Amino acid sequence: MDLKQAKELVRGRLSDKRYEHTINVKKMAVKLAKHYGTDPEQAALAALLHDAAKELPKDEMRAIMQAYPQYAQGGEARPTPVWHGICAAILARTEWGVTDEAVLSAIACHTAGKAGMTQLDKILYLADMTSAERDWPGVEKLRKLEMKDLDAAMLAALKQTNGFVLSEGKPLDPESKAAYEDILAHSGQNEG
Numbered sequence: 001m002d003l004k005q006a007k008e009l010v011r012g013r014l015s016d017k018r019y020e021h022t023i024n025v026k027k028m029a030v031k032l033a034k035h036y037g038t039d040p041e042q043a044a045l046a047a048l049l050h051d052a053a054k055e056l057p058k059d060e061m062r063a064i065m066q067a068y069p070q071y072a073q074g075g076e077a078r079p080t081p082v083w084h085g086i087c088a089a090i091l092a093r094t095e096w097g098v099t100d101e102a103v104l105s106a107i108a109c110h111t112a113g114k115a116g117m118t119q120l121d122k123i124l125y126l127a128d129m130t131s132a133e134r135d136w137p138g139v140e141k142l143r144k145l146e147m148k149d150l151d152a153a154m155l156a157a158l159k160q161t162n163g164f165v166l167s168e169g170k171p172l173d174p175e176s177k178a179a180y181e182d183i184l185a186h187s188g189q190n191e192g
Contacts, residue, residue, distance in 0.1 A: 001045070001092075001096050001097050001098050003041070003044050003045060003048065006045055006048040006049055006096075007048055009049075009052065009096065010022055010048055010049065010051070010052050013052055013055065014051065014052070014054070014055060015055060018051055018054055018055060020133065021051065021131060021133055022047065022048060022050070022051055024131035024132040024133055025047045025050060025051075025124075025127045025128050025131045026043075026044050026047035026048055026127075027131075027132070028047075028126075028127035028130055028131050028132070029043040029044065029046065029047035029123055029124055029127035030043050030044050030047070032123045032126065032127055032146060032147075032150075033120070033123055035147060036119055036123065036150060038119050038120055038123060039120075042100060042102055042103050042106075042120055043106075043120060043123055043124065043127075045098070045100070045103050046102075046103045046106040046107050046110075046120065046124045047124060047127060047128075049088055049092050049096070049098070049103075049107050050085065050088060050106070050107050050110045050124060050128060051084060051088065052088040052091065052092070053083075053084045053085075053087035053088040053091060054084040054088075056084070056087065058080060058083070061080075061083045061084065061086075061087045062076060062083075064087045064090050064091065065083070065086060065087065065090070068090045068094060071086075071089065071090045071093060071094075072086060072090070073086055073108060075087075078112075078173050078174075078175070079165075079170065079171050079172075079173050081111060081170075081173075082111045082112045082173050082175070084111070085107055085108050085109065085110045085111045085112075086108050088107050088108075089104045089105075089107040089108035092104060092107060102118060102120050103120070105118065105120070105121055106118070106120045106121045106123070106124040106125075107124070109121050109125070109175065109179075110124045110125050110128050111125075111128075111173075112173040112175040112176045112179065113125055113154070113158055113175060113176055113178075113179030113180070114175045114178060114179050115175070115178040115179060115181070115182040116182060117154070117179060117182070117183070119150065122150050122151075122153075122154050123150070125154065125157065126142070126146045126150070126153055126154065126157055129142065129157050129160075129161070130142055130143045130146060138160060141156075142156055142157060142160070151183050151186075151187035152187070154179070154183050155180065155183055155184060155187070158176060158179055158180040158183070159180065161176065162176050162177070162180065
């Protein structure tokens with residue numbers, strides 16, 4: 001699947017607002033990829049497809065994960081907000097002809113992160129949080145940080161997301177905690 005096909009596919013699957021977000025994520029992901037020497041084509045494809053399953057009903061997402069348990073990453077047992085990334089990666093792999101494992105990984109973990117994240121995984125995770133239409137308190141600070149230090153930005157982003165999820169009284173995806181601890185251990189950053 002090329003970028004034009006990916007864009008056409010998601011245009012037909014997403015609301016106007018979600019499509020605008022997707023295009024903004026693509027722009028930010030390409031900017032970060034170029035800045036950090038990661039393949040901008042991979043970043044663009046992952047960004048275009050990252051929310052391709054976002055507007056599917058939960059029952060449909062559950063059915064996709066049940067049909068492909070080898071790719072579902074324990075999906076059903078995980079909090080429902082991460083399902084759409086897993087499902088988008090499954091659909092990309094099984095129906096849309098995406099064979100690039102790096103792209104599939106970035107799509108699957110763009111909501112929660114995971115231990116052992118690649119540079120592309122981190123770029124998509126951050127691009128999703130800092131895309132142009134995002135205006136949560138602290139987003140400007142994160143936009144500056146992500147251009148200086150990818151790991152420091154990931155730690156800040158995961159801390160922000162995990163804190164928000166917990167403050168809402170919702171279950172934290174164990175992969176988010178694993179991502180934070182893994183990056184902290186490998187970055188030499190002091191927690192604080």
